[in-house]
Amino acid sequence: MNEEAISEYLEKTGENWEIIEKLVQEEKLTKSMYNGMVFYLRKMK
Numbered sequence: 001m002n003e004e005a006i007s008e009y010l011e012k013t014g015e016n017w018e019i020i021e022k023l024v025q026e027e028k029l030t031k032s033m034y035n036g037m038v039f040y041l042r043k044m045k
Helices: 003-013 018-025
Strands: 029-034 037-042
Touching (some): 003 018, 003 037, 018 029
Antiparallel strands (some): 029 037
């Protein structure tokens, strides 16, 4: 999911980026760049 889509979803649900940052720290999400855009992907086992 790209960063913009996540921002829109978080705004709609009333959440903030802390939840995304926590998931990255817990290694449940990974942050990747592709064609100059930031994407957050679920970590595969």
